[in-house]
Amino acid sequence: MKTGKTAVMTGPDRPFEVREYPVLPVPGGMARMKLIAGGVCGTDVHIAKGRLAVGLPACIGHEFVGKVEEIGEADSVRYGIRAGDNVIVDIAVPCGECVLCKEGNDANCVNMGVTNGGMPDVAPHFYGGFGDYNYSPVKNLVKLPQGLDPVVACVFACPGPTVIHACGLGAKAGLDLSKVNVAVVQGAGPVGCFAVAYLAAHGVKEVLVVCGRSGDRRAAVARKLGATGILAYNEMPMNEILNYVKSKNGGIGADLVFEASGNPAAVPQGMEMLRNRGMYLVPGQYSESGGIEIRPQLITFKALSIIGSSQYSMADVHEYVNFLCGHPELHGTVKELASCYSVDEVNRAFEDAASGRNIKTVIVPTEG
Ligand SMILES: [Zn+2]
Numbered sequence: 001m002k003t004g005k006t007a008v009m010t011g012p013d014r015p016f017e018v019r020e021y022p023v024l025p026v027p028g029g030m031a032r033m034k035l036i037a038g039g040v041c042g043t044d045v046h047i048a049k050g051r052l053a054v055g056l057p058a059c060i061g062h063e064f065v066g067k068v069e070e071i072g073e074a075d076s077v078r079y080g081i082r083a084g085d086n087v088i089v090d091i092a093v094p095c096g097e098c099v100l101c102k103e104g105n106d107a108n109c110v111n112m113g114v115t116n117g118g119m120p121d122v123a124p125h126f127y128g129g130f131g132d133y134n135y136s137p138v139k140n141l142v143k144l145p146q147g148l149d150p151v152v153a154c155v156f157a158c159p160g161p162t163v164i165h166a167c168g169l170g171a172k173a174g175l176d177l178s179k180v181n182v183a184v185v186q187g188a189g190p191v192g193c194f195a196v197a198y199l200a201a202h203g204v205k206e207v208l209v210v211c212g213r214s215g216d217r218r219a220a221v222a223r224k225l226g227a228t229g230i231l232a233y234n235e236m237p238m239n240e241i242l243n244y245v246k247s248k249n250g251g252i253g254a255d256l257v258f259e260a261s262g263n264p265a266a267v268p269q270g271m272e273m274l275r276n277r278g279m280y281l282v283p284g285q286y287s288e289s290g291g292i293e294i295r296p297q298l299i300t301f302k303a304l305s306i307i308g309s310s311q312y313s314m315a316d317v318h319e320y321v322n323f324l325c326g327h328p329e330l331h332g333t334v335k336e337l338a339s340c341y342s343v344d345e346v347n348r349a350f351e352d353a354a355s356g357r358n359i360k361t362v363i364v365p366t367e368g
């Protein structure tokens with residue numbers, strides 16, 4: 001019988017076990033993917049360290065692409081997905097019934113479920129993104145067009161839709177990227193890097209990135225993706241950074257600030273950088289990292305729009321795929337961001353992801 005490996009989380013802050021399970025026929029409503037690449041997200045690092053609780057043991061990993069190996073005939077017809085197609089799996093299962101789902105905000109469903117994280121001893125065993133196979137509901141699959149490199153699609157599979165969703169909520173509140181002169185992106189991790197590419201591609205004239213060092217690899221990548229300036233907080237006092245941002249927009253401050261650092265200290269700085277009626281998009285504060293003092297007076301006096309954003313919808317994943325297809329010039333740079341590890345190397349991959357050594361850590365199946 002054909003078997004495959006999957007990384008299994010057995011406890012908080014414990015090494016993953018790599019277990020082998022039989023590859024079973026696909027249940028109705030589901031498809032079996034041979035995984036191509038599974039990204040390690042900041043959220044996965046928090047889960048592995050026990051800072052976000054999950055049922056254990058678990059197959060974690062929520063941003064992955066695979067090739068459909070088996071799918072029922074009826075599901076294939078219904079969803080237009082066939083064996084051999086490459087897909088991104090969106091793990092979110094909004095309830096469809098709550099007030100948020102009904103008003104079109106299913107990304108923030110109050111009864112949100114997920115397709116991953118299942119108990120690996122229960123058939124069909126492969127529920128996560130760090131293994132040789134994955135079984136997921138067919139309705140959670142987003143097809144990648146032929147010719148789009150699935151590893152390129154994996155690099156920003158979760159950061160990309162995260163950024164697109166935040167910009168979409170901004171647009172509902174009046175944001176028009178084509179009219180933004182000066183935007184600041186705080187942080188140059190995966191979310192920050194994709195935000196740079198997305199803002200630059202939508203016509204934002206100045207995309208300034210606030211990050212640690214101007215000479216490191218993250219800064220170089222941000223420049224390649226469209227950043228017009230790097231403001232390094234380890235090299236410049238914050239008041240100089242603020243003055244520089246203001247000077248770029250006729251002395252008034254940034255039109256848009258995008259928080260992608262996850263550091264609470266970035267939030268009061270972002271508020272200071274904005275001009276009157278500026279917009280602050282805040283999808284970056286994903287984990288509980290403590291509090292920070294802010295000056296609420298700035299919200300009133302500058303009449304700021306502060307827009308939180310978490311999760312994303314299937315529509316954002318489709319928009320992400322369209323964006324990649326529309327910008328082939330980015331693919332080379334994006335692919336270089338992936339540092340690949342086999343399933344057997346999952347523990348080293350997580351150590352390197354946690355240390356910040358890689359921009360994007362990616363798990364690839366055992367036999368490539
Ligand atoms: Zn993620």
Ligand SMILES: [Zn+2]
Nearest residue numbers: 095098101109
């Ligand atoms: Zn709901």
